[in-house]
Amino acid sequence: MKLIIGNKAYSSWSLRGWLAAKQSGLHFEEVIVPLYGTDWDRRKHEADIAPSSGKVPILWDGEAVVWDSMAIIDYLADKVGRDRFWPKDPVARGMARSMAAEMHSGYLSLRRECPMNTRRTDKDLTFSExxxxxxxxxxxxxxxxxxxxxxxxxxxxxxxxxxxxMLAPVVSRFVTYGFTLPGFAQAYADAIMMHPWMEQWYAAAAEEPWTIERFESAFT
Known part of the structure; x- marks a missing residue:
C-alpha cells in the first residue's frame, strides 16, 4: 500500500489517514507532498493524486484508490477486521461511529479558527463563541x-x-492553542499526545522544512 499525505505540521486529515494505516498493522509506503508549495498546482493533477481531486490523504492498494480519512478507515477495517478499529460492544460502537462522523462533518468554527500546527503553542488566545x-x-x-x-x-x-x-487532531489543536481542559479531558489529551504514533508524527513534523503562512496567521 502507498499513503500520500500532506505536511505533517499542518495536515490534520493526513494525520487521520496515517493513524488509520498504522492501526491496520499493514505495511505501507508513506509519500509526503508539500501542500500549497510552488509545484502543488502541478502535483495535484498527477496520476497518483488526481483521482481525489487534489485532496490528501490518498491510499493506494494495488488498483484500489481510496481518499478521505473516514473512507480510508472503513477500507482498512474491511481488510483487517472491524474490531481493530471500533469497539466490540455494539452500544459503544454506535457512539464511536457517531463521534467520528460528527468530527468528520462538524466543528467548522474550531477547524477554521484553529488550524492544525504541531510546531506552535500559545496561551491566552481569544476564541469566537x-x-x-x-x-x-x-x-x-x-x-x-x-x-x-x-x-x-x-x-x-x-x-x-x-x-x-478522528479526534487526535482536535487534541493537537487544544495543545497548540492553549485550551484549558478539565481533568478527565487533560488526562485523555495526555494519553493521545504520548501515544508512540503521535510522538513519531510530531518528531517528523518538527524536521519538515516547509512553512505555510496561511496556517501561521492565527498566531499573529
Whole structure:
C-alpha cells in the first residue's frame, strides 16, 4: 500500500489517514507532498493524486484508490477486521461511529479558527463563541465516552480506536492553542499526545522544512 499525505505540521486529515494505516498493522509506503508549495498546482493533477481531486490523504492498494480519512478507515477495517478499529460492544460502537462522523462533518468554527500546527503553542488566545461552543460539545462527547466506555484504558472507549484517530487532531489543536481542559479531558489529551504514533508524527513534523503562512496567521 502507498499513503500520500500532506505536511505533517499542518495536515490534520493526513494525520487521520496515517493513524488509520498504522492501526491496520499493514505495511505501507508513506509519500509526503508539500501542500500549497510552488509545484502543488502541478502535483495535484498527477496520476497518483488526481483521482481525489487534489485532496490528501490518498491510499493506494494495488488498483484500489481510496481518499478521505473516514473512507480510508472503513477500507482498512474491511481488510483487517472491524474490531481493530471500533469497539466490540455494539452500544459503544454506535457512539464511536457517531463521534467520528460528527468530527468528520462538524466543528467548522474550531477547524477554521484553529488550524492544525504541531510546531506552535500559545496561551491566552481569544476564541469566537462558535469555536468555544465547538470545544464544549467535543468535551461533552469525550466525557460521556470516557464515563460509559473508557474503563479499560486511557482512550475514549478504553483501547485506541477509530474515534481516537478522528479526534487526535482536535487534541493537537487544544495543545497548540492553549485550551484549558478539565481533568478527565487533560488526562485523555495526555494519553493521545504520548501515544508512540503521535510522538513519531510530531518528531517528523518538527524536521519538515516547509512553512505555510496561511496556517501561521492565527498566531499573529
Amino acid at each position: 462558535e469555536t468555544q461552543a465547538d470545544a464544549i460539545r467535543i468535551l461533552q462527547n469525550w466525557a460521556e465516552a470516557r464515563s460509559r466506555f473508557g474503563k479499560e484504558g486511557p482512550y475514549l472507549f478504553g483501547t485506541f480506536s477509530a474515534a481516537d484517530i
